Amino acid sequence: MEKLYEGKAKIVYPGPETGTFRVFYKDDATAFNGQKKAQIGGKGVVNNKVSSELFRYLESHGIPTHFIRELSEREMLVKQVEIVPLEVIVRNRTAGTFSKRYGVEEGIVLKYPLVEFSLKNDALGDPLIYDDAALGLELVNGAELARIKELALRINTLLKEFFAERNLELIDFKLEFGRALTPGPSPKGERGKILLADEISPDTMRLWEFGTGKKMDKDRFRRDLGGVEEAYQEVLRRVIGGTA
Ligand SMILES: Nc1ncnc2c1ncn2[C@@H]1O[C@H](COP(=O)(O)OP(=O)(O)OP(=O)(O)O)[C@@H](O)[C@H]1O
Ligand SMILES: [Mg+2]
Numbered sequence: 001m002e003k004l005y006e007g008k009a010k011i012v013y014p015g016p017e018t019g020t021f022r023v024f025y026k027d028d029a030t031a032f033n034g035q036k037k038a039q040i041g042g043k044g045v046v047n048n049k050v051s052s053e054l055f056r057y058l059e060s061h062g063i064p065t066h067f068i069r070e071l072s073e074r075e076m077l078v079k080q081v082e083i084v085p086l087e088v089i090v091r092n093r094t095a096g097t098f099s100k101r102y103g104v105e106e107g108i109v110l111k112y113p114l115v116e117f118s119l120k121n122d123a124l125g126d127p128l129i130y131d132d133a134a135l136g137l138e139l140v141n142g143a144e145l146a147r148i149k150e151l152a153l154r155i156n157t158l159l160k161e162f163f164a165e166r167n168l169e170l171i172d173f174k175l176e177f178g179r180a181l182t183p184g185p186s187p188k189g190e191r192g193k194i195l196l197a198d199e200i201s202p203d204t205m206r207l208w209e210f211g212t213g214k215k216m217d218k219d220r221f222r223r224d225l226g227g228v229e230e231a232y233q234e235v236l237r238r239v240i241g242g243t244a
Pocket of ligand 2: 007008009
């Protein structure tokens with residue numbers, strides 16, 4: 001089957017019906033904008049299963065997503081969307097690039113959850129972008145931007161609760177949104193509707209274990225902390241099992 005797109009973590013193929021994509025999750029891992037590369041054994045399976053479970057959970061709580069169904073251990077079927085070229089980051093505690101950028105230690109509880117945008121452009125290193133620039137460049141319109149922020153904060157509330165039940169604290173995460181292409185059943189149709197897309201996995205979140213503070217996400221790979229595969233498997237176990 002011909003590839004439509006091969007990214008750093010996933011391969012996108014045409015789906016069985018027009019307007020659908022089959023997404024294959026690879027074990028390939030990259031960090032620091034592609035400078036560090038390796039494989040994490042079993043990561044593709046974990047990320048496909050974790051993402052599928054989280055999309056189902058979010059859908060059941062009223063969040064519109066691109067997810068249709070799981071096709072296999074490493075593949076999901078999704079609705080094709082027109083990706084909004086913004087990485088939408090939600091932060092509950094300081095960490096990573098936020099701490100570096102503002103010269104603050106990691107782990108400070110933020111007064112309220114922050115929604116941050118960066119431009120999806122690897123060549124530029126996904127630079128931080130402010131609302132007026134995203135609007136002025138017509139990457140999104142005002143209604144879409146407001147909707148994306150609203151959804152991002154609702155998703156944060158839902159995911160924080162989901163992971164807390166599994167003894168994991170959601171520190172921050174990255175989302176991608178898109179515009180629906182297929183007309184829906186309603187009179188107005190679904191076209192243009194903002195849907196949560198891409199993936200939600202230990203590659204795209206920071207999860208710290210309550211009590212121990214142990215990092216259970218891609219930071220184990222970025223920072224050579226060891227036990228990378230084990231941490232991914234443990235997150236999957238808790239996501240599926242429902243408890244720690
Ligand atoms: N429902 C969807 N419809 C269209 N494109 C999608 C959908 N969900 C995810 N994508 C896109 O598919 C690609 C998935 O591949 P992957 O995550 O490996 O990319 P990447 O290396 O992170 O690169 P980039 O996101 O910068 O293109 C991404 O470009 C993502 O934006
Ligand atoms: Mg990606």
